[in-house]
Amino acid sequence: xxxxxxxxxxxxxxxxxxxxxxxxxxxxxxxxxxxxxxxxxxxxxxxxxxxxxxxxxxxxxxxxxxxxxxxxxxxxxxxxxxxxxxxxxxxxxxxxxxxxxxxxxxxxxxxxxxxxxxxxxxxxxxxxxxxxxxxxxxxxxxxxxxxxxxxxxxxxxxxxxxxxxxxxxxxxxxxxxxxxxxxxxxxxxxxxxxxxxxxxxxxxxxxxxxxxxxxxxxxxxxxxxxxxxxxxxxxxxxxxxxxxxxxxxxxxxxxxxxxxxxxxxxxxxxxxxxxxxxxxxxxxxxxxxxxxxxxxxxxxxxxxxxxxxxxxxxxxxxxxxxxxxxxxxxxxxxxxxxxxxxxxxxxxxxxxxxxxxxxxxxxxxxxxxxxxxxxxxxxxxxxxxxx
Amino acid sequence: xxxxxxxxxxxxxxxxxxxxxxxxxxxxxxxxxxxxxxxxxxxxxxxxxxxxxxxxxxxxxxxxxxxxxxxxxxxxxxxxxxxxxxxxxxxxxxxxxxxxxxxxxxxxxxxxxxxxxxxxxxx
Numbered sequence: 463x464x465x466x467x468x469x470x471x472x473x474x475x476x477x478x479x480x481x482x483x484x485x486x487x488x489x490x491x492x493x494x495x496x497x498x499x500x501x502x503x504x505x506x507x508x509x510x511x512x513x514x515x516x517x518x519x520x521x522x523x524x525x526x527x528x529x530x531x532x533x534x535x536x537x538x539x540x541x542x543x544x545x546x547x548x549x550x551x552x553x554x555x556x557x558x559x560x561x562x563x564x565x566x567x568x569x570x571x572x573x574x575x576x577x578x579x580x581x582x583x584x585x586x587x588x589x590x591x592x593x594x595x596x597x598x599x600x601x602x603x604x605x606x607x608x609x610x611x612x613x614x615x616x617x618x619x620x621x622x623x624x625x626x627x628x629x630x631x632x633x634x635x636x637x638x639x640x641x642x643x644x645x646x647x648x649x650x651x652x653x654x655x656x657x658x659x660x661x662x663x664x665x666x667x668x669x670x671x672x673x674x675x676x677x678x679x680x681x682x683x684x685x686x687x688x689x690x691x692x693x694x695x696x697x698x699x700x701x702x703x704x705x706x707x708x709x710x711x712x713x714x715x716x717x718x719x720x721x722x723x724x725x726x727x728x729x730x731x732x733x734x735x736x737x738x739x740x741x742x743x744x745x746x747x748x749x750x751x752x753x754x755x756x757x758x759x760x761x762x763x764x765x766x767x768x769x770x771x772x773x774x775x776x777x778x779x780x781x782x783x784x785x786x787x788x789x790x791x792x793x794x795x796x797x798x799x800x801x802x803x804x805x806x807x808x809x810x811x812x813x814x815x816x817x818x819x820x821x822x823x824x825x826x827x828x829x830x831x832x833x834x835x836x837x838x839x840x841x842x843x844x845x846x847x848x849x
Numbered sequence: 850x851x852x853x854x855x856x857x858x859x860x861x862x863x864x865x866x867x868x869x870x871x872x873x874x875x876x877x878x879x880x881x882x883x884x885x886x887x888x889x890x891x892x893x894x895x896x897x898x899x900x901x902x903x904x905x906x907x908x909x910x911x912x913x914x915x916x917x918x919x920x921x922x923x924x925x926x927x928x929x930x931x932x933x934x935x936x937x938x939x940x941x942x943x944x945x946x947x948x949x950x951x952x953x954x955x956x957x958x959x960x961x962x963x964x965x966x967x968x969x970x971x972x
Contacts, residue, residue: 495882506885506912507885510885510886510940511885511886511910511911511912512886512888512911512937513886515911709885709911709912712912713911775888775889775909776889776891776909777889777909779914801911801912802888802889802909802911804888804911831907831914
């Protein structure tokens with residue numbers, strides 16, 4: 463038997479040598495299996511991908527995301543700088559609000575997708591993908607030249623722990639040691655952040671995530687990560703909380719229709735192709751990197767991202783080709799992520815197809831290792847939680 | 850509980866239980882662990898002729914796809930319907946209820962011993 467893993471992005475930046483999370487020992491203690499993710503040894507699963515996936519949908523999962531990059535932007539020009547450096551209008555983001563944004567190249571391609579939190583009038587925290595840490599930081603630094611702003615890569619100082627699932631709020635409220643929470647968590651809206659303390663250490667609590675469930679992402683100093691991990695674990699023990707690895711994170715985000723850099727998003731992808739046209743704010747008055755290319759848009763006939771669903775159990779996976787008919791000679795699309803959906807029970811995939819195949823309900827064929835399997839174009843996300 | 854030390858193995862992480870002229874074939878616990886949760890198994894038809902070293906089936910997990918190789922030349926006499934209906938048996942009992950196919954053979958090729966396979970996977 464041989465296996466081919468189809469879903470681990472990597473980075474070729476020479477600064478990515480083998481890295482370990484500040485929570486590595488906690489994962490070893492919990493019996494995790496590890497995988498390389500952008501140079502980091504991260505837990506791929508603790509026991510069962512499916513059990514961890516279902517736990518997040520039905521109760522809660524605990525994720526270590528300390529490999530992700532944290533970049534702090536501070537200074538009197540911080541808001542104006544971000545309006546220039548990123549595709550969105552970050553100056554319009556309220557204090558303690560979060561916004562999903564894109565870091566574009568001059569040619570309109572995507573260097574990274576990011577979440578930006580406003581921590582102060584002149585202070586923003588940017589969270590970038592682990593595999594793009596240096597590419598994102600380098601681009602952000604280069605764009606800061608004409609602004610009164612400091613851009614600092616603080617990735618090594620921060621640990622990031624996510625609690626995701628319907629029980630996340632109750633678990634956080636039951637966790638001992640979390641004090642001085644700036645915004646009552648009961649009242650806190652989605653895509654907001656607040657400051658707090660954990661046993662005297664500064665803590666940021668964001669109501670964000672990458673699973674399609676309610677949940678929180680917690681930022682704190684790396685050397686206090688284990689204490690917080692253990693406190694969350696014991697608070698969640700009676701509420702179904704289990705540690706969850708990157709395998710379940712991938713199927714959760716796929717069901718939620720969320721793009722993954724290196725799969726749905728690349729340097730050669732225009733946001734409009736990925737359905738992220740709304741993230742590029744062409745109405746803002748200032749210039750921003752990638753503006754001219756974004757205004758021109760992708761070339762006519764450029765492929766667009768769609769959802770695919772199929773019957774049976776055989777899933778199309780990343781890089782499998784899409785055909786318009788059972789015997790068409792040339793491919794008209796390619797899958798970027800795919801799996802047998804644990805929640806829905808049938809195969810789902812995100813794929814780029816030629817525009818004429820992108821209408822909802824279009825029937826296409828996926829070449830699954832030599833067999834063409836029918837699939838139907840559907841809207842994203844595949845899964846939406848009941849609020 | 851299967852005595853794994855009495856089984857024979859292949860470098861493709863399959864185990865073979867020989868009983869007379871019939872080989873029962875499955876994947877090892879090591880392979881099941883590497884795959885993650887198995888969600889789909891495709892097996893060859895009963896009566897089909899298989900050639901040693903060729904792909905005769907697939908084992909899919911949420912994360913990846915594994916191929917099932919025939920460890921011997923022969924004819925498939927039985928396939929495990931239970932594992933087709935409940936692919937998780939490959940994870941929960943890879944050496945027992947998670948068996949995959951039975952193949953009737955004439956000559957048994959040289960396979961790996963338990964000690965050789967253990968060395969291969971570094972255990």
